[in-house]
Amino acid sequence: METEISYLQIHPKDNILVALKDLEKGFPVHFHDKIIYLKDDVQCKHKFSTTDLEQGAQLYMYGVLVGEATTFIPAGSALTTANIHHAAAPFNMGKRKLEWQRPDVSKFENLTFNGFSRADGSVGTANYWLVIPMVFCENRNVNVLKEALVEKLGYKKAKGWAPEVDQLIGLYQTGQSVHDILATEFNQQPNTTFTDRVFPNIDGIKFLTHDLGCGGIRLDSDALCGLLAGYITHPNVAGATVLSLGCQHAQTSILMDEIYKRDATFDKPLVVLEQQISGTEQQMLKDALKQTFAGLMKVNEQQRTPAPLHKLCIGMECGGSDGFSGISANPAIGYVSDLLVSMGGAVILAEFPELCGVEQELSDRCIDEGTAKRFMDLMTTYNAKAEQDGSGFYANPSPGNIKDGLITDAIKSAGAAKKGGNSPVVAVLDYPEKVSKPGLNLLCTPGSDVESTTAEVAAGANIVLFTTGLGTPTGNPITPVIKISTNSALAQKMPDIIDIDCGTIISGKETIEQAGERILRYIIAVASGEEIPKAVQLEQDDFIPWKRGVSL
Template identity: 55%
Template sequence: MPDLILKLQATDNVIVALQDLPAGEQVVLENDTYILPNGARAKHKFVTEDRQPGDPVRMYGVTVGRATQPIARGEVITTFNLKHEADAYGIAKRQPYTYQPPDASAFAQKTFMGYPRADGRVGTRNYWLVIPLVFCENRNVLMMKEAFERELGYGQTDRYRDQVREMLHLYQHGQTDVIKKMQPFVDAEQNKTLTQAPERPFNNVDGIRFLTHEMGCGGTRQDSAMLCELLAGYINNPNVAGATVLSLGCQHLQGDMLASAVKRQNPHGKKPILIYEQQAGTEYDMLSQAIKETFLHLIEINKIERQPTPLSQLCVGLKCGGSDGFSGLSANPAIGHLSDLLGALGGRTVLAEFPELCGAEQNLIDRMPDDAQAQKFIDLMETYAAQAEAAGSGFDMNPSPGNIKDGLITDAIKSAGAAKKGGLAWVADVLDYAEPVTAPGLNLLCTPGNDVEATTGMAGSGANLILFTTGLGTPTGNPVCPVVKISTNTALQTRMPDVIDFDSGPIIRGEQTIEQNGDALLNWLIGVASGEVLTKAEQLGQNDFIPWKRGVSL
């Protein structure tokens, strides 16, 4: 029988309900009996001892809040009786840290089929990129998108268009009543995992990715510079073989700036970059030339073939979104174990979302290689927090209504669970937004907690896969980096099979350990990295791209 409750650390004074517990329920843990006067819904927490206003509440071994009202033993913590509170942190508080890497011998000889690049990195996909330097070119990017996707077979199946077509036919034949009685269209194939792409003329080109954005002009020069670094990172991403760049001509972000950034970030890269300027002539002339030369480069990159590649060439982003009270118990620690495995194999992982490290800072500082990296992390955290407060917000306001409803009452609770994605390994490097990932092991990347801004940043720093845990469900994807959605609970996987790729729910039911689930995920991920399995986001054509805008518009 699965456990009803769970206490994570000996010093914790809250216990997690793993199932719905009714009012008056009596539960026993470690020879202690607790009576729940009001019950507790699954994912929520009740206190192990009476708490008075000002008393700390601890979970995951750290402070996650302070009581604002009396909380009796067995009562559930809520936004009414608890406020966000986190432990102070700093270099002076560093404690000795020891770490024993997991046994990764079972994966040492395993490989994935990847696309080799001139700089020595390896892609899990082979994409051509079409990007605008400024929002004025978004329409032209979309014109190219329609032309290429329609003719080369990269578009998505338009089942919704078919639905509208059938309803229009019924309406035109006076059968409106039939429309009212129609059941939702059921696509028997929609929940099946695709094992290969449909027939296309370029078998080794996984797709052409067309990005649009609302930046490049009219904002601060700092935002244009940051956009430049981000777009350069996308061109340098190992999943990208080359890029077509559309420029208006008069915007802040110029073509030569982007070319310089690409070269500075990656001196050994040799990817073709085609840059076109609309103000040099007519739109038709520009797009016709861009289409012709892009097509010729597709012919060339189609000659690149997948080759057996060690798992050390994986660079995996670690992300959570639509989190719930099980995130820190199942999916997050499972991918944390996977992160430790990859680090032991020489691979790279990227932990982002700095607002969701609030309260976990000291543990990460203790794991830094030196004081310089620790200070960089502190500076990034404090600068970000100050900017949020200056805007009338703060990290304490991070949990969403959905987070709170499913047991994440304070940002410190959410963050302590989110940090589990980083496993236990030493931190190899600390990076600001759009800085390239180069160090093997665990890298910390400063991004917002916003799902798409974070995944956009991880792909821009070089991730060739992203693991995305969720307790509530989200369709988030990325244009150049496959995003694997991992459910924290099986009910979500059952409810949203069209967006969930992998289930960590067996951990909650006691059917798998965290390590077993993480091992299974890494084995399955080899198929994704090899292009043998498309993620659900890829199948849906979910290609989300939102640059992080730090400045103001001028």
């Protein structure tokens, strides 16, 4: 039943309330046994105090410390960057808290998805061929192969925006003014369909360019090799072509070591060419075309077959977060996490700068003290490096986050952590390590959307759930990214990028559990190739390796 409410206390310990709609100054707030009259207008998604707060007083939300008053704040006042700043509780080695309420999975435990089974036991939700440079020097050759292969093999959109450009050129050539050009209505919408594919069982050829591989520090080039190995061994990848110059830091021998570290019996088709051995660029490209085409012929024989849901590995991501993220979409996918973990699947929670303030809870949920210590050490080292370079986790919220109610990093983090549900943490991974255990895994990445999503996929995520309150088109070249809105206004405003609306939780039309089950059903359809997320339709092939410096 739909129940409209104006404000929300998330946890009994909180002395902050969240406005669920715009509230005017003087609005009566019934809180416990008293009435608080708002001292200010409070915008939807923003917060206000429930008691008088002296300067230095601590503010709690989601049951954890999220800020400190920088001045006296009367009860009912809007909380802003002008009267509070970031604060987070210290953390230490606590007792293990591994008991949790497993959700009822009876609706899903016997279901399957149709995926691509790999020799290492993993199952892909898609089937791609990769073309990858070992160093930025080879980016141009990768693009030459892209130009040669994509259209001819049927992976280029049939029309795209070319007719619209032709229409504008025609207007210009007939003497139309700038005003006429700006007022032009295009004849039709751009086509998003593809031409007939030569290899129908291959979802696409993806060309991953980057600016790393040489220069900088060896740590970056070694991490790049691990990242690329994660993509090559990924269950959504059938084979790959690798172009190397030859003299760069990121050697193909390091890449092969990283591949076998992740898959000791690796047997996918792999074409590795080195320009300084091939001689001429022309010769290398000839070899690349022939060997890649032969590989495509081989992997086109692969077809989808039923697989149990525990073969899913889901990455949890958020970007363009708002004041509703932590109470709608994030806990909804957190429930999905608990469902999948209960069925034996794997989940990745990343974005370490956005776990600031909830370290104690997450470390206590780690299965043993060694795992907890690794998590705390990574968090401490990461933040210290950021502060050394003139920043810190406190600087994580973006201008858009702040404008929409996430005014301290701890407020943002406490809501972001809801993506991980309630299950124990089975492993803590450092970038660019790969998931090897079912259950909830923590992966050290930046909070930056594309860098984090790139890393989660390298770690093995064959589906990514991406929540957003402001709207972001982030996707990935090989893994379907499902975009979930925290509020219905965004879903209506940007329907071209949003797949699922969780604003239904805010309006009272749906519970967190109901939304989570709805999302899991959509995941199964996407994993089977029956539904195509918007990010895939838009070819949102974002790929940014993390240079292991400071990125929040």
